[in-house]
Amino acid sequence: MARISRLIAHVDMDSFFTAVEVLDDPSLAGKPVMVGADPRGGRGRGVVSAASYEARRFGVHSAMPVSRAFRLCPRGVFLPGRMERYQEVSGQVMTVLSGFTPVMEQISVDEAFLDLTGCGRLLGGPGETGVKIKKAVKAATGLTASVGLGPNKLAAKIASDLEKPDGLVVVAQPDVGVFLSSLPIRRLWGIGPKTEEALKKKFRVATVGELAGIPPERLEKEYGLMGRYLHQRANGVDDDPVGGDEEAKSIGRETTFDSDTSDQKQIHKTLVYLCDRVAGRLRASGAAGRTVTLKLRYESFETHTFRQTLAAPTDVYREILELAEMLFQNNYMAGRKVRLLGVSVSNFSDSPELGLFDETGKNREKQRKVELAVDKVRGKYGKRSVLRAGEL
């Protein structure tokens, strides 16, 4: 069956927090502005959560310890941040975007995907559509956004980042793999600095094209589930839908810490707990889903959700945990305290299980049998009768 080609846009506000600060205090325009912890003359603790493009020229970037930022840019303007005000402007941006299509997925305070498939008659070609989105955001808020358009979320997300700030990039190439091939692997969505380093060492790859050429079995052997993903993504494959009402059809658990924490062991333990319970609930209701979503709320109440879609639906704890951990590692801003973590599985599919007969499929079935046995014991003796290794 021929697939209708999609048109997805990724809209990302340019240096959002600092742009709002400049908007509200024009005397800051052109200055290196940083939002985050108080630098206390270089002895401050905590991190920079946003840096203006002027500050980035000094080498400052978000998630950098504020003491380091102060050494790099002592004459910069350091501001504590006003989350409520950012949320307010974010609301204006999202209202504008939702005017373009009802199929929209906000992924953070200043980023969203839009599914514009079939909107061509109203909006014009992809380039024209991108210009209209940028103009509408600017008119409503006075701020600039970078927009990427392409046949899937992967292409759109990478494209929006390529010409920041005030960028507009259209991936006209239907083969996303070709568009990606010359880019450095770091550009690939989901590859953080740690994974980048490991891939360079192990496989001697620098570009996405080189990564795409590595046999998927080798990547899978090395990284498990994530290896399969890397292969798909490097080849431009991503059919993750833009989630609108997806939230309604999901099974999930979340937990708020007694006191906000940046302790990695405690965070890991909590992810283990959440994934275990979510997998159990999926099996109990006979559901399996393809999309794993991680919800991460910092102590500032800033909330992000990150999601990743599997090739086949799962109800297996280990697979859900692997993805949740990967999403956390690739997106967590080091040093920041976490207030809440949530894990959910959605995108329930009734398509037949893929790969049942290959190695991964067999391993999953084995794992599944073990977990079903655990469900039985728990049904008899209570939830805490079997604990996961990471929970102990």
Ligand SMILES: [Mg+2]
């Ligand atoms: Mg942004």
